[in-house]
Amino acid sequence: MSNRPTLQFPAPSGHPVRSSRRAWRTAAVALLSTLVLLLPIVMYLLLHDGDRETPAPGDAAPTPATATSPPSTTRPPAGAPNGRISLTTLGNSTVEIPAWPADNLQGPSGRVHFRDGAVQIPQTGTAPAHRPPKGMELVILAVTYGDVDRDGADETVAEIGCLTEGGSKQIVAFDRNAAGRIVTMGRVVATTGEIRDIDTGSTRIGTSGTVTTRVGDYQVCCGDETPQVWQHRGYRWQGARFHQVAGPTRMTANPALTETSVAAGSIVLGPVVDGYRYGTLTVTVRHGWGTRPANLAIEFFPGSGLERAGSSWPPVTTPPTSPGFVVAVAPPPARGTASHTFAVRRPATVTGRTLELEVYGTTAASVRLAESNPWNNGVTVPIRAVD
Known part of the structure; x- marks a missing residue:
């Protein structure tokens, strides 16, 4: 009182x-x-x-x-x-x-x-x-x-x-x-x-x-x-x-902030063909709130020995201080989702159970946006091989 x-x-x-x-x-x-x-x-x-x-x-x-x-x-x-x-x-x-x-x-x-x-x-x-x-x-x-x-x-x-x-x-x-x-x-x-x-x-x-x-x-x-x-x-x-x-029930859009989350299915690598096993990975990115990114990046950390396969990959860059590589993809619509599928391969002699990846958005001027929730813009992808 x-x-x-x-x-x-x-x-x-x-x-x-x-x-x-x-x-x-x-x-x-x-x-x-x-x-x-x-x-x-x-x-x-x-x-x-x-x-x-x-x-x-x-x-x-x-x-x-x-x-x-x-x-x-x-x-x-x-x-x-x-x-x-x-x-x-x-x-x-x-x-x-x-x-x-x-x-x-x-x-x-x-x-x-x-x-x-x-x-x-x-x-x-x-x-x-x-x-x-x-x-x-x-x-x-x-x-x-x-x-x-x-x-x-x-x-x-x-x-x-x-x-x-x-x-x-x-x-x-x-x-x-x-x-x-x-x-x-x-x-x-x-x-x-x-x-x-x-x-x-x-x-x-x-x-x-x-x-x-x-x-x-x-x-x-x-x-x-x-x-x-x-x-x-x-x-x-x-x-x-x-x-x-x-008071308000939703936050006003913050031009310096976004909220993206990512989900991905497993990678299933098929039978050996010319020394490699081939498969695909589908990555789904969601925009939750905050500013919709002008550009979206997916960073792959292929510690399991995975390689890019095929010719349909988007442009790839390799950050100087990162063990992985980054691809630029179209961002999802505001409060919506977008899915992207990537072809991968792995030498038959290499084993590994997971792939790590993270997503982040940037402004039109390529300034990285802060993430409202830092715990959901990465995912561990399981990998398995079948014959």
């Missing part, structure tokens, strides 16, 4: 997401060093948040805090639980975290225990190619308060990040039940689809219970100067979940 400033943690990584998958791998080592330096600062702020309250049974008792956001002076009505949970209490509790979107960085969900506002995520092996990897840390980035279910008492709305120098974010509403335990009402909004970033600290709750936050179409990182489109969108608790009730 207030428009007070959001209480906010500094993000431990200090940076938003990189615009390519390869950049994430490079950033991970630097991030670990940064976290060590920032941990004392984060712990200090956690212990000095701006809300005092009487903890419910089982909650960590909040430390006396500097009043950066004044506590509520209105008692909740009889029968309505007080869902105003301090940053310190929430950051040292076990809470239910909604599942993370499949098209962004992955993190733990379900019952998760936070300590000092964070959860370290175990790193087990390497993420599969062309799939969103695991984050390194789950962090409560900010909280704000207001009566989102209009029962006369405040609830707590928190921004939670699954981060590796940026990453997935979601806004989640928490309340207390009649026994005083913290319960999760539901997710307000998350970074999925056309929403790729949430402006930390931007969330406000109006007197009508509408949760308003600022969402963006791209996350920048590490010197990336790609322009972003930002929108304010409002969400309200209706029935058993949050629904959007205000």
Whole structure:
């Protein structure tokens, strides 16, 4: 029921997401060093948040805090639980975290225990190619308060990040039940689809219970100067979940940004003919949103020994720093698809099970467009031989 400033943690990584998958791998080592330096600062702020309250049974008792956001002076009505949970209490509790979107960085969900506002995520092996990897840390980035279910008492709305120098974010509403335990009402909004970033600290709750936050179409990182489109969108608790009730429902086209995805069938190589096996590969590219590329490139990484066959291939270039080669093809129509078929061959003595390829779009001036979702513009193609 207030428009007070959001209480906010500094993000431990200090940076938003990189615009390519390869950049994430490079950033991970630097991030670990940064976290060590920032941990004392984060712990200090956690212990000095701006809300005092009487903890419910089982909650960590909040430390006396500097009043950066004044506590509520209105008692909740009889029968309505007080869902105003301090940053310190929430950051040292076990809470239910909604599942993370499949098209962004992955993190733990379900019952998760936070300590000092964070959860370290175990790193087990390497993420599969062309799939969103695991984050390194789950962090409560900010909280704000207001009566989102209009029962006369405040609830707590928190921004939670699954981060590796940026990453997935979601806004989640928490309340207390009649026994005083913290319960999760539901997710307000998350970074999925056309929403790729949430402006930390931007969330406000109006007197009508509408949760308003600022969402963006791209996350920048590490010197990336790609322009972003930002929108304010409002969400309200209706029935058993949050629904959007205000603001745009689609992102305005960003001239520096596109969203392309790629799919491909398997390559079936036939019987040996003059020392080679021959086959074809069909690649389908989809334009999802953002600017439609003026030109489209498909980059092949033929580590399996595949070669181009026939004379119908489009123009081919070989980047000086790439182990593969690039072909230029016509882009799909806006929010549509286009398919391209390529003839290939492989020496009968060579074996290999996969081919990697990636797609990207450029402007008419051959400037490469940033990808809104960096996890779906590549594919691993299976290869098999038949006689």
